[in-house]
Amino acid sequence: GKLNRLYGSLSDELSASLNVAVRYVPVSNYSAAVSAFRSGSLDPVWFGGLTGVQARLQAPGAMVLAQRDIDAEFTSVFIANGASGLRPITSADQLVQLQGRRLAFGSESSTSGRLMPQYFLGEYGVTMADLAGGGPGFSGSHDATIAVVESGAYEVGALNEQVWRSNVDEGRVDADKVAVIWRTPPYV
Numbered sequence: 001g002k003l004n005r006l007y008g009s010l011s012d013e014l015s016a017s018l019n020v021a022v023r024y025v026p027v028s029n030y031s032a033a034v035s036a037f038r039s040g041s042l043d044p045v046w047f048g049g050l051t052g053v054q055a056r057l058q059a060p061g062a063m064v065l066a067q068r069d070i071d072a073e074f075t076s077v078f079i080a081n082g083a084s085g086l087r088p089i090t091s092a093d094q095l096v097q098l099q100g101r102r103l104a105f106g107s108e109s110s111t112s113g114r115l116m117p118q119y120f121l122g123e124y125g126v127t128m129a130d131l132a133g134g135g136p137g138f139s140g141s142h143d144a145t146i147a148v149v150e151s152g153a154y155e156v157g158a159l160n161e162q163v164w165r166s167n168v169d170e171g172r173v174d175a176d177k178v179a180v181i182w183r184t185p186p187y188v
Contacts, residue, residue: 030109049111117158
C-alpha cells in the first residue's frame, strides 16, 4: 500500500511534467521486473545493482537514467537474534563467528540483501558451505529477513540498511530480540 501511494504520486508528477502517461505497476519480485523490462511491458524500471545489470544485458540499448545520491555509498547490515549469543563484530575478520550459524538472506536477486553481504562474507573467510545446513536460507524480502531473525528461525540475517532503519524508526523491530551486529563497507 505504501509503495502504491508513493509511486502513484511519482507517476502523477512524471505524467504532468513529461506530458506522457505514466503509471506505476508493482511487480512481485526482482526477476518479474527484469522479465517485464526485457519484454517491453515496463519502461522505465527502478532496479537495484544486480537486477540493473541483468536488465541491461537482456535488453540491448537499455541505459541507466539516474541514481540516487545514497546509492554511491550503500550499506547492508547483518542482524542477529539476541538468543544466538552473537555480539557486535568490531572487525571484519570476526565474521568467521558466523560459521555454523543459520543465516538468512532476503531475495536471491537482491544486491543489498544477498549479493554484497555474501561477497563480504567470502572476502573475510566465510563460504556458504560454512553455514549451518550447508548454505543460507532466503526469506524473500528485507522485511521478512527481520521477521525470521527476530522469531529465532534464523540466528543471523543480512539486509538493506535503509530498510532496517525504516523498520526501527517505525517501531516494527523488537530491540530486545534482534540487533545489528555488523555493517558492510560502503559499495556502489
